[in-house]
Amino acid sequence: MLHILHQIAKTGIKSETAPTADEDMVVVARLQKTILRTLGRALTIRHIDAGSCNGCELEIQALTNPYYNLEGIGIRFVASPRHADMLLVTGPVSKHMAIALQRTYDATPEPKLVVAVGDCGCTGGIFGQSYASLGGVASVIPVDVAIPGCPPAPRALLQGILAAISAYAPPVAPAVDRAPVEPTLRPSDGPDAP
Ligand code: SF4
Numbered sequence: 001m002l003h004i005l006h007q008i009a010k011t012g013i014k015s016e017t018a019p020t021a022d023e024d025m026v027v028v029a030r031l032q033k034t035i036l037r038t039l040g041r042a043l044t045i046r047h048i049d050a051g052s053c054n055g056c057e058l059e060i061q062a063l064t065n066p067y068y069n070l071e072g073i074g075i076r077f078v079a080s081p082r083h084a085d086m087l088l089v090t091g092p093v094s095k096h097m098a099i100a101l102q103r104t105y106d107a108t109p110e111p112k113l114v115v116a117v118g119d120c121g122c123t124g125g126i127f128g129q130s131y132a133s134l135g136g137v138a139s140v141i142p143v144d145v146a147i148p149g150c151p152p153a154p155r156a157l158l159q160g161i162l163a164a165i166s167a168y169a170p171p172v173a174p175a176v177d178r179a180p181v182e183p184t185l186r187p188s189d190g191p192d193a194p
Helices: 002-011 023-039 055-063 095-107 118-123 154-168
Strands: 043-049 075-077 086-090 113-117 145-147
Touching: 023 154, 043 055, 043 095, 043 154, 055 086, 055 118, 055 154, 086 095, 086 118, 086 154, 113 118, 113 154, 118 145, 145 154
Parallel strands: 043 075, 043 086, 086 113, 113 145
Antiparallel strands: none
């Protein structure tokens, strides 16, 4: 026992103190609140890799971690363009993906939004136009919002999604002060219920 106490005294407290809310966290929380208020319903996104180096995919993957709470604010990724409200397109459009991108766009129901991700999605980036690349996403399908960066951070992706939905969302009605609804127990829910 003494040996253990001695060991504890010698080692001290090794665990780290909990991190304080940083600037990034505050901005993300504000973005989430605005998206939730603007949307008022779910937003489904179909991601398309039109020829990316996968750097942008890593950031999109990071966007789906619990820190950003996408599902909590009504945004989720879907497997089919037929279920999507928005196409999130990465990479320069490689020539062999052009038809697939066009078909995916055609299969997405109206009204649809297209967000081009990364410098490559915006302009073709470092790949530009070549024998294998058509350049930015707008060279194949109409783009609503382009998010620059190589790759853009998850926060920038969230800002881009917000910019896209804000442009098409109806004006947000002013918040109405409502009295909080108090829960009431039905008679059968009471402690004396049979
Ligand atoms: S923008 Fe950068 S990270 Fe994204 S696909 Fe192009 S080269 Fe890769």
